[in-house]
Amino acid sequence: QVQLVESGGGLVQAGGSLRLSCAASGRTFSGNIMAWFRQAPGKEREFVAGTFWSGGSTISADSVKGRFTISRDNAKNTVYLQMNSLEPEDTAVYYCATTFGIVLPTTHLQYKYWGQGTQVTVSS
Numbered sequence: 001q002v003q004l005v006e007s008g009g010g011l012v013q014a015g016g017s018l019r020l021s022c023a024a025s026g027r028t029f030s031g032n033i034m035a036w037f038r039q040a041p042g043k044e045r046e047f048v049a050g051t052f053w054s055g056g057s058t059i060s061a062d063s064v065k066g067r068f069t070i071s072r073d074n075a076k077n078t079v080y081l082q083m084n085s086l087e088p089e090d091t092a093v094y095y096c097a098t099t100f101g102i103v104l105p106t107t108h109l110q111y112k113y114w115g116q117g118t119q120v121t122v123s124s
Helices: none
Strands: 002-007 010-013 018-026 033-039 046-052 068-073 078-083 092-099 118-123
Touching: 002 092, 018 033, 018 092, 018 118, 033 068, 033 078, 046 068, 046 078, 078 092
Parallel strands: 010 118
Antiparallel strands: 002 018, 018 078, 033 046, 033 092, 068 078, 092 118
């Protein structure tokens, strides 16, 4: 089983930046895809961005394109989410998740392993 631990969340003013980290350990070969999701109170968990450990293309939700960037450090088994120009609407618990596949899925039901989440709060 793979363990995922997120960090880097916090409180930031609108327009500010945060960088989230997700460290994978254990049976990391259980997934070749890493993704970030977020869930705001009363809303469904939504896809933010995803990438393959092997590199190649990444996918980002339209709502964060141009502001958020997903990256990875294979040597550290860590995936990052750089979040710039944050808006109050970005306030949510952010989760990283992993799965195995050929096509990067954007629905949370297709991910098997999840981290515990990290809170991001953007004040106006």
